[in-house]
Amino acid sequence: MFIHPLSVLSVLASGVLDCLVATPVEPRWDDVRTKHAWSAVPEHWETLGHPAAGTTIDLHIALEPQRKNAVVDALYDVSSPRSPKYGAHLSREQLADIVAPHPDTLALVVSWLKHHGVRPSSVSRSHGGGWLTVADVSMSQANSILSASYQLYRHAKTNETAIRTISYGLPVELHSHVKTVAPTTHFSSPRMSRHTPRVRRRAGTTAPAKAAAASVDLGRGLSRRDDMEPVTPSFLRWLYKTEGYKPAAIDRNKLGIAGFIGDSPSPLDLRLFMTANRADAETATFNVILINGGRYDPNTPSVEGNLDIQYTGAMAFPTPLTYYITGSESGTDPYLSWLNFMLSLDDKELPQTISTSYGGFEETLPPDLAKSVCELYAHLGVRGVSVLLSTGDFGVGKDCTDGSGNTRFRTMFPASCPWVTSVGGTMDCPEVGASLSGGGFSNLFSRPAYQGRAVATYLENLGSRYDGLYNANGRGIPDISAQAHQCVFVHRVEDFTAEGTSFAVPIAAGIVSLLNDYRLSKGRTPLGFLNYWLYDFGIANLGLNDIISGSNPGCNTDGFTASTGWDPVTGLGTLDFVELIHEL
Structure with missing residues (x-):
């Protein structure tokens, strides 16, 4: 049996950003509106307070694509027997072309990250640039970037722990460019x-x-x-x-x-x-x-x-x-x-x-x-x-x-x-x-x-x-x-x-x-x-x-x-x- 250890983070790191360009006019990064929030800590979870000093997380940011509905349209084309393109599945590179964000979206998000002191070397791209990963973000920096309050939480039934926030926000300027950020408010317990x-x-x-003895005579x-x-x-x-x-x-x-x-x-x-x-x-x-x-x-x-x-x-x-x-x-x-x-x-x-x-x-x-x-x-x-x-x-x-x-x-x-x-x-x-x-x-x-x-x-x-x-x-x-x-x-x-x-x-x-x-x-x-x-x-x-x-x-x-x-x-x-x- 062959065991092949690979890390998804190392894969993401292979696409380091090469286009960190500030937008011509700096937006108001302090004009923040809530992106998602729970009214209370989700059921069965309890806070353990602030994470230990030196704790970091990786933030994953999904960007809006330049071509709306392009993926769903392509999925129909290659998956429906009624389509003349049925079975002509796309390569990784072809898919990247249709999911890429608009250059203005990428530039705007990069400018926002730079405003919060994110080093270009810590940012990588995946899925044709449709997702950004910001590696090794400190708790204080994550709270600042997302107007959040990250805490360490424990699930009462499974005893597992997770670093999450019950709410996060984005500058108004970014709401039409960023689909979601993770990990933030996702509290669902994998064990449950x-x-x-x-x-x-x-x-x-x-x-x-002895299971063989339980087999059924499968005559027609x-x-x-x-x-x-x-x-x-x-x-x-x-x-x-x-x-x-x-x-x-x-x-x-x-x-x-x-x-x-x-x-x-x-x-x-x-x-x-x-x-x-x-x-x-x-x-x-x-x-x-x-x-x-x-x-x-x-x-x-x-x-x-x-x-x-x-x-x-x-x-x-x-x-x-x-x-x-x-x-x-x-x-x-x-x-x-x-x-x-x-x-x-x-x-x-x-x-x-x-x-x-x-x-x-x-x-x-x-x-x-x-x-x-x-x-x-x-x-x-x-x-x-x-x-x-x-x-x-x-x-x-x-x-x-x-x-x-x-x-x-x-x-x-x-x-x-x-x-x-x-x-x-x-x-x-x-x-x-x-x-x-x-x-x-x-x-x-x-x-x-x-x-x-x-x-x-x-x-x-x-x-x-x-x-x-x-x-x-x-x-x-x-x-x-x-x-x-x-x-x-x-x-x-x-x-x-x-x-x-x-x-x-x-x-x-x-x-x-x-x-x-x-x-x-x-x-x-x-x-x-x-x-x-x-x-x-x-x-x-x-x-x-x-x-x-x-x-x-x-x-x-x-x-x-x-x-x-x-x-x-x-x-x-x-x-x-x-x-x-x-x-x-």
Whole structure:
């Protein structure tokens, strides 16, 4: 197994600014207006006072691009089968051209930073100049630059700490030029954002080899499985019709798994899992890449790390797997660190498919930060990457009270970003929607055009039920779904079963990776952003198993109900590999 330590900060540092030019007329830098603020310290967080003397952070500044909507337009061009440019994904350099800020924006922001004593050598650029990183900023300087009051905070439930401020501001002159600054007011706890599955030790088993005995006879006459029978890779490969496919482009096709907050997989557990559940894949392994201070210890694996690597591997073997472990050095938002690193990669280094099983409730994020991070996911799509994210395990919400005390269904970010493919959960055979399946409508992102017809049909049938509890104009999730109940896995050489969309995402990502393998083996480009393609076929009932029963209760309600077509429990349904390759 190859471990390749890399730092996202070193990548950012490679683009040092070479155009620090003051604007002709110095603006009023003291005319400051709030950019974002919380009315109080977010729930479960408590202040520990000022950070220790000498503490520094890196500030990441997102700039408005010169060409508005250029990324979304490019994403449609390369991702929609209706476009004459379908499949013509952009290179890193081509993407940089369309996301670059106006020279006046860059000059203005640089002038502001110089006004606050920022040394040119501490400023670097990424994403075509669309983001600036100011390295090693002292607490007093950060407070001055952002009219902030940074404190050290601790999360009462996880005991993790973070340097944050409950408000920050920018000069009025900059509000139309700067989209967001991080880290500032983002208090969402990464540990609480993990979609931790509900784990149960396998009754009567003491070693993973016994999992083989639980395998089901998957004759084509199977119509329904006993509720107590566990979900195994053999069943999944039969159910989604991938069992007869042998990957043919493993020299080009790659599958990535995003890991955060110290999650790590175990090579030993992977081998034991494959021995028990997919004997032809006993040699399965994976690479590890460390980002921004991420640490890997195979002797202390996490549940999340293990199940992610085991199910992507089981579905896509022998496709090469890479597990990306992202830390949070310098207080950087982990999603931002991971995206910065991935987008810095050369085109040949990028995996064509990525599985991510993390997220947090939308209202815990500053809207400007969420929207800026969402756009970076669009950057990956433009470059030909299929990104899949889980929708969470709380149905329509763990509770219905948002940060303002209003009663609303809750949706998860980044799954609610329109430029990723969100994955909900199913169970049983024939499949029904799993009650835990996160689903609903975004309060941050409006409904994208590709969803218009599918979601409108569902809402017409829903009528006035739940009026006021959700945003009827919001982006709907999930887009697709996969099995998420009674899944077997191996953890620290013991057998377990668990449920959660943390299983659904690697299962779906494994299928998508096989679709990308098929395209690459035929000399075509990878699928890239999936949703334009999926909704075309979903509406036409091609290549997707429509799930028409099940619901996702929460917030003291029955939640939404699965139905014909798209629904906010299972999306368009589950993937039928054989039917989909006929459409490639």
